[in-house]
Amino acid sequence: MPTINVDKYALFEELGEQFTPDEFQNLCFDFGIELDKDTEDDPARPKDEAPELHIEIPANRYDMLCFEGIALHLRIFRDQQATPNYKLLEMPEDKLQTITVTKATEEVRPYVAGAILRNLKFTEATYQSFISLQDKLHQNLARQRTLVSIGTHDLDTIQGPFTYDALPPKDISFIPLNQTQKMNGEELMTFYDSDKHLGRFLHIIRDKPVYPVIFDANKVVCSLPPIINGDHSKITLNTKNVFIEITATDQTKLDVVCNIMVAMFSKYCEEEFTIEPVKIISEHNGTTRITPSLAIKVLDVSVDYINQCCGLEESPEAICKLLSKMAFRAEPSEDGKFIKTYVPPTRADVLHACDVMEDVAIGYGFNKLPRSSPNKAATIGKPLAINKLGDIVRNECAMAGWVEVMPLILCSHEENFEWLNRVDDGTTAIKLANPKTIEYQVVRTSLLPGLLKTLRENKSVRLPLQISEVSDIAVKDESLERRARNERRWAAAFYGKTSGFEVVHGLLDRVMLMLRISFTTPEEGRKEDKVEKYFIEPIDEPTFFGGRAAAIFANIGGKVQRIGEFGVLHPTVLEKFELRYPVSTLEINLEVFL
Amino acid sequence: MATADATPGDLTLQILHALDKEDPILSAQAFPAATFTDVKAALDRLASREMIKYDTLDREEAILEPEGEQIAANGSHEARVFEALRQAVEGLSVQELEKTIGDKNVAKLGQSKAFKEKWISRTKEGKFKTATDSIKDVTQEQVQTIKTTRTHPDPKVITELKKRKLIKMQKVISFKIHKGPKFALEIAKEETDLTADMIASGAWKTATFKPYNFNALGADQNAGALHPLNKVRHEFRQIFFEMGFEEMPTSQYVESGFWNFDTLFVPQQHPARDLQDTFYISDPKVAGKPGPTSPDDTRDYNEVWENVRQVHENGKFGSVGYRYPWSAEESLRLVLRTHTTSVSAAMLHKLAGLRDRDGRVPSARYFSIDRVFRNETVDATHLAEFHQVEGVIADYGLTLGGLMEFMEIFFGKMGLTDLSFKPAYNPYTEPSMEIFAFHKGLNKLVEIGNSGMFRPEFLESVGLPSDLRVYGWGLSLERPTMIKYAISNIRELLGHKVDLNFIEKNPAVRLDKD
Known part of the structure; x- marks a missing residue:
């Protein structure tokens, strides 16, 4: 919103009144502008400078970007003058x-x-x-x-x-x-x-x-x-x-x-x-x-429309009077069903009858409008399925003694790839065109950078640290209109003097138990079954320390898919995130359990 | 288990034996060699068992400074000068005197004082000699008294010696010890806790238990914790559910300019679309034209596309429009959503395709609380990401007064009352109202949210009938949370810099109560 600085006493003179700060504040509030500052008692004001009012103007009121415009519209609002006829x-x-x-x-x-x-x-x-x-x-x-x-x-x-x-x-x-x-x-x-x-x-x-x-x-x-x-x-x-x-x-x-x-x-x-x-x-x-054109736009606005939206039962004449406070010339149509509204050439913000209707409401006084029940129809509340699932996992983690964290979704390219010993093949990460800092280069494709940064910033907290997060990552997806999609993930990290590998593993088992997914071996896990199940298999990936990592597979309705992995992070990863002690992490896609 | 400290060793026994002979006793006299800490620990241990009682005594003692110690041992400076001259029959020169005493300072100070006392005089050759046969070294006697008794009967002496920096005063705490009601010469063994073994053996019947320290905290629970912001979010969601709202699918950080701005009637030259304010995406490059999101989506997306173009370019639905050449290319630029209203737009477009029993577009209440992105310069109150709480009510016959009443109910559930509404501007709502509440803590009106009725240019573009009016309102999740917990820096609430201790210790959120 633009802020216009005006000479305080010159404005008060135009308005023919010496306002107290509260009175002027209220006038601004009712009209919909905002008194940002009054420099009268500001010690920083040079002695030879007249006190100023700094007034914030709504972004669509180009006709109030100067002293003259502010004085004019407030005078009209206060019934001190009519709209000029340019x-x-x-x-x-x-x-x-x-x-x-x-x-x-x-x-x-x-x-x-x-x-x-x-x-x-x-x-x-x-x-x-x-x-x-x-x-x-x-x-x-x-x-x-x-x-x-x-x-x-x-x-x-x-x-x-x-x-x-x-x-x-x-x-x-x-x-x-x-x-x-x-x-x-x-x-x-x-x-x-x-x-x-x-x-x-x-x-x-x-x-x-x-x-x-x-x-x-x-x-x-x-x-x-x-x-x-x-x-x-x-x-x-x-x-x-x-x-x-x-x-x-x-x-x-x-x-x-x-x-x-x-x-x-x-x-x-x-x-x-x-x-x-x-x-x-x-x-x-x-x-x-x-x-200049100085064209006056004429809008025929339905009296019923104005009254219904505002919850009023004003006569056409009364509405015209309210409109005149807002710098419109207005007259009822012959049948009294419409208000012929003449929009002055300065009011370029008026595009539709709704703009006229709003000005009737402002002229009447927003806070004086009669209240009515907003409950016209009965509707039924309903949570989003993925949020409901996410809440189950969040609560189970907290009950198991893990602390929920909320890192940022944007991160640097290095944090998302290189620091995790991962390679950007160009098919996953959404890249920003105009970030102001390198902290915000990509939308994370993994929850790990945020968790590891949280550990980095909390080294003074007593060990071990056990943190978890349920939130979205986003990846490119050319098949969709927005060319990208979110994916709900769950991740956890353990930071302590020992790796905590089995602790993280245990958390996975616990949450799976709560989601009614049963543990099984890879052989059994790949067989078709009515029971939903999960199994793990060792993996060798550069993010993790050799021999201390596993992929997590789920068999849901006979469809087997890798949903994530857990393991002890590779020491080179720890070094990049400035972590002194071992860390074990876990990250899975929750959407398969919907 | 938290219990009183116990000091081992036999000081406790010594105290009991001393008390047995004499009651009361003074610790300073009975145990002059024991350190204060040991005595205190022993007394506390006995007192906690009510075997003794004690009073604390404060007094000041005079302690010799190093120079005072020297005088107590070797005599005052003047006495040493006299003694040296007495032994040297011929008298001594200044240099000789210094050499004999072996300390220039002592010689100098002593010689001047001895003159004053008329103990010595000067010969014609300028040498010093004694002027009397014998002297009495009063200073030495005074410091020796202090060394043994740590005080002096004459308070003037103490003042004088303090002035001469020969002594200093020191506060000393000692104890006056009495027998207690459970006085005995032996200390019974105390158990710290009731154990399974004791129950099995029956030992609990005769055992004495160490008293529990009721002033200390209990054991740390190593509890898990939910994030404070999510706890506030939970409260908001409960309020929405109570009021019949359905949660919107906001799992969509990437939006096209079309859904994020154009559909909402935000013109393409609007400052909100500046590189300074909105994150644009370089990869993937451009959005697809709006189209069905699932096989059962039968809405005509070409119609909404054309409606939006026309309402911007030439005006439509009773609006004169913005009248500028609308660019499809600009509309298909990809952005990180700047608000969740982009999702509301898509939801309302979907709603327009539904019909109720009467063949009308049904009424609906939607909400969401999710992350939005702004290309802000980060500071104490701005992050590039925050959470937006958004609500939408679509119904027939809605009025502005109804929106206000709704806000009073909604915010009333959070304990916010006395709302007032200020006319405001927003490109996609008209009328638009900023919502203010009186904040008792800050003793002023604070803005708590933005609201309005969506513009017909937006609603009719997505295909809603003109008599269906739609309220929309939004607020950030962080701001009320920061006000509630008096957090001045948003980075202490969201992001990786948040202190885990803060998360662990943050109380449950009860918006209606506090």
Whole structure:
């Protein structure tokens, strides 16, 4: 969730009330934003800095990413003002500013929108807020400028009509914002390569054959989206007329960003909430249009639907009133069955009637909603079979004196293979593409690494240590949609001055007894039988010490399969896991007993 | 068996014999050579059998410092200087005096004190000579008194000698010993435990038993133990079963973007899908297109695939959608599931294929508690893995107030009351509510879970009818457990770094009680 820092007393002034901390907290809680911090009493706050409120905004409320948006929506919520009616100025065709789009932009960043805020008066605070909103939109909705980026210019320093073109990097030359030297696209990439802030965005266009560029009528470079504006047209505190150009790779988000930018700051225009449109001439793909759209979406939402979901019996008029608190203009349909809801252009988060329904509930107050029984139908509880089986084994192990552990499922490739003297043949382990540390390279294919690491971390505990785990491993399986499957395993490890081989063996026998699987010899075990049985056979595998390991076989319904193994771990395995004393382990697949 | 320590040797017998002659006795006088530990052990042994009683006496004794010992043996420094000069008739120079005494320090200190006492004087040649015929070495007498009696009748002397660092004070504990009710001159043999042999032979009738130490713990049980997190999980599962929930098959760590995100109406550019937050899988490479999971699965998977595409790309089911070009390739990327809601999505898709007696999709209650994965930077409150508790209720006529009431019952079973609900945002639920409870220990509201009604874009994509509403809620298993046991570091609760002693000693979990 983005956090917006606002001047505390400026906000309280907008809201016409000096709130106590609890009162403001409650207001936020009811509206669905979160007061993260109030710096009033924070000793770290510089003396010359006004106290701030740090407010967390839900990730879908792009219209509240600035002081203006927060103040506006809280004021509307508190019935202090109505939703602004944002208006596009009617412009004669010859006065209309234009941006002409070339086909070349399709190769790099195909969409553009523009808007003009006329006769604006910035103060230091509103100017900072204007800059900061662009940052917040870039970070969130625009996904670090990959989807959308915003350029703002002092219109009085440049001259339309404008062009949105895409040119080879070498052919674009200008002085970037706050620099003194002219550079071309290639030089610019080098210049900003180590820049902490801008360096992060270079990758968006770096390897493209052409870079996007906005020119004015005199070929002055306004900006090189999504990296930087030109110094020539930079806005200042004294800028009166702001030209906003927005470029994008996503048409929907372009419109959202454009609407929000102009809606929030048209408040400071001489004629409040008016915006001068810009015509986008885009003949190569037939999308010539006027921006911003400021389109009001109309949703007809069923009164019954709202009342049923919220558990209310409100009249259409009452619902409209609740909606107006949430910045919607709304009116009942003639038959009173629907609410005609006008979604303001800033509320891009409203996609469906359910979004309107939620806002009715917020307007009413979540915690005031009438409670009702959630028990509409009788359902029958039921555990998952594999969990029930797993619980039997877990409990039996604990009753036999073993301590249950819960290591992690992700581990390093070495822990899963090399350290156990096992070879990765590429058919089992699921590998992660983007782990942050080598601790998380693969999904374990065995419970052993976790158990051995647990022993390693518990050397100070009195010997012997007897630990066990029932949990899933996962392996590749190309026959399935997800190309992988889990498998429920049971494993145990004994760590002490003696190997504990017979102790682990005894635990296996005990659990098998509890699962009603009878012990038998390999000869008998391979014969078909109604009785479920198990037998063991010595194995020679590098994980284990020679002559001290056995494979465990189960004969279930006449089907004989190896389900696991137990043995004394090979000393080289112990060394890798930094274990000083012998360890015996046991690991089997439990799913055969389902 | 835990019993009082017994000290062998005959000190116990000596004490009994001494008491027989004289009652009471003082340990410091009767057994000056015995160490404190031995005496104490012998007395405890006798006292535990009520053969004696004793009182502890504290007093301070004066002990000679090494310099004091030297004075007691050889006389004070000034006396030694006087004696040396008395024997040398001609007097001695400074160097000669030092040589005769053999200790520069003694010569220097002694000479200055002897002057003060007017025992010696200086000749014209600058040599020292005696100024009187005989002296009385008071200091030596004082330290000798202290050496034998460990005190001095004149408290001023003690203060003075302490100042001169010739003696130091030491606390001494001794005992005043009386006969006890069972006083005797011999100690009867004591048995530590009742044995089978004693029962067989009847020896128990005459045997004396050593008293049991009721202040010590009993014997260690070497007990097995279940993991605390699993004990909390068990409680949660019981609550779900009590309320008619069926456990979902969550044995599926690997998911496709389709089930983990797209079906749930999480757009493909959503930050949760960033490499920073989600583990992607490099091997195996891509998921298959959604399809039947078993031979009897007759659902139309192509329909859900197309629904999801359309609802994202152009909107459907009354939604305008996100309106972006939806990528099948992105949807088929494999991830480690970031939540178990991916399983809920598949379960609800399956539910949509079922019919009850009235021909409707049946009501259902599902839950799961299982591991989920986030590509987090690990710290005290974040691990790359944790457990998600998830519940789903699908029914007709559900209301938001019903969800709140359900939460009050559900969390009430864990002793959490006075819930409040805050509007929140979640891409797949609308309305969404964060659930808060008042925590008495922390004296503040704490967030205990997230909940909501699943969005129609999701429910109708998987084929559920529009009048079937579905509650969903989730919380982590670790967080309430950490709050309950005041654990501040998640690594002390989950993973290989957990202390086995912590697992063994963690009490049973009774969420409704404490």
